Amino acid sequence: MPDSPPLLVVEDLKTHFFTRRGIVKAVDGVSFTLHAGETLALVGESGSGKSVTCLSLVRLVPEPAGRIVGGRVLLDGEDLLAKSPAQMRRVRGKQIAMVLQDPMTSLNPALTIGTQVSEVVRLHQGLRGSSLRDRVVDALRRLRIPVASTWLGRYQHQLSGGMRQRVSSAIALSCAPRLLIADEPTTSLDVTIQAQYLDLLKEVQASAGLAVILVTHDFGIVAANADRVAVMYAGKIVEMGSTLDVFNHPSHPYTRALLRCLPEAGPKRHELVEIGGQPPDLARLPAGCPFAPRCPERLPVCDEAFPPTLAVASGHVASCWATSAAHV
């Protein structure tokens, strides 16, 4: 995997929102790469820029308030930011597919399941008639949706939450995309259904060699499914590395704090470590490191400049003055 060129390269992506209160830098210089067959988890709290990063990749940032103001997004070497809207429409759904948090709102309540899946296949693959139907049945079957003919005529309100999420994943995967962006796919699901879905996702991914960007705020999901993880804070990636490295040697104080404030299902409860304060206002970011006001390891330099990105191990980077001071 490491030798082949990456499927997706994101370089210094910047997406800003221009509001009355000022410029909100929702994504501010995000860079990462992703290989085929790999799962990258984007973790962070609400407002850290995870979802806007994903929307920027498929150029669905709500305009005119939001705009991608810089950077490059290369899918197989082609810059997506340079494509025309018509070209971009052919990329979305066919090469990059998305699964969103709430299948209640991402599925159309007035159309049957069959219609919604076949719409995508018809548009992107140009199939008609029985070959279209075969493809739809195949797409549903891959996500273990029981495909009796009655199923294609059902509406989303007749399905359970887990089934709805499978249908929207079936739609996403029906055209054999190269990259799947899953934005909090299990947040609205129950625990046992979440376990079912995550296992199914892993299975489908392995069989199709699919690259997955998994957006989540839950480190449990990262531990269960991700190969690599990028931790976001205030529009920037503050730490990125293989899942095992990041869990074993978290190198940014924010990551450390996040990992420590998880209640354990294991041994007896000790007081949870809190992160004091609130996430920053993105329109009024402090100069320097945005985490500094909440950081337990703050240095004087933290208030002056954003820390450089430092490799703490091979393939494991962190942006923190305290970490870089310890490494020099």
Place this chain on the structure above:
Amino acid sequence: MLQAIGMKKYFPATTVLGLGRARGWIKALDGVSVQVAEGETLGIVGESGSGKTTLAKVFLLLERPTAGSLLFHGKDVRTFGRDDLARYRRSVQAVFQDPYSSLNPRMRVESIVAEPLPRNNGMTRAAGRERVAEVLELVGLRHSSGTLYPHEFSGGQRQRIAIARALVTYPKCIILDEPVSALDVSIRAQILNLLRRLQEQLGLAYVMISHDLAAARYLSTRLAVMYAGKLVESGECDAVYREPLHPYTQALLSAALPLHPSMRRQRIVLSGEVPNPMSPPAGCRFHPRCPQALPQCPSEEPTWQEAKPGRLTACHLY
């Protein structure tokens, strides 16, 4: 202190718009008995549709049970007169899941928090204001926040306001319906610590309803597991986590996400879905999904019995 015995709540399933006769009954609660002692936390876990929230509403007198009785300090709530009911409502308060919809956006925080206080009850305005300031301080909000509106606060602070409102009447018990599910991870820890601290300080009892097993574990002293309107298991919290008896509890605990990538393990992944509450399966309601089902499970309903000291479960395996 608070005890529900054989609680049942059936909702009529009607045609569109609630007109017409009932086509059947949705058995949201079907014979649930739990109790909460002073100062303890009863965790109620289960998936959506298991009846957790209906049980919470019964405790809060927001739903009238179809059958079964609710005892408060040994007395049946149905026999309560006006004064007793008012006292009950002051003693049993609630914090809901979503602090964005549980706080009135057009009221100032001080009025929101003061709202449960009894009117014309000897408490002067000044005393009321003092009490509001006191509880705001208790939950870690600034004194001046009383004059602000809910939209001026973040999610975690709003949940603090909701907790302050629950505390203002000196309650004995707070029903926490998914108190941290809508919050960010770092804020979740703050709220869980706050709830723990308040419990120690004020000797509160909690009923914590949650689908988040880790959060439930953090607060609970006893745990009750619900499935399709029935209890499947209850017991001391640590014991249930250490050695779950019912196959559903086992599957639920094993479906919890790992804390570390090295802990990825074989989960018991349940096939199928939570049953339709209108026509739950005969016999044990869990049998269609149960990996350890016995021949009698589809026909005979298991009895609720003590399988081990202090451990109750409804399963034919025991």
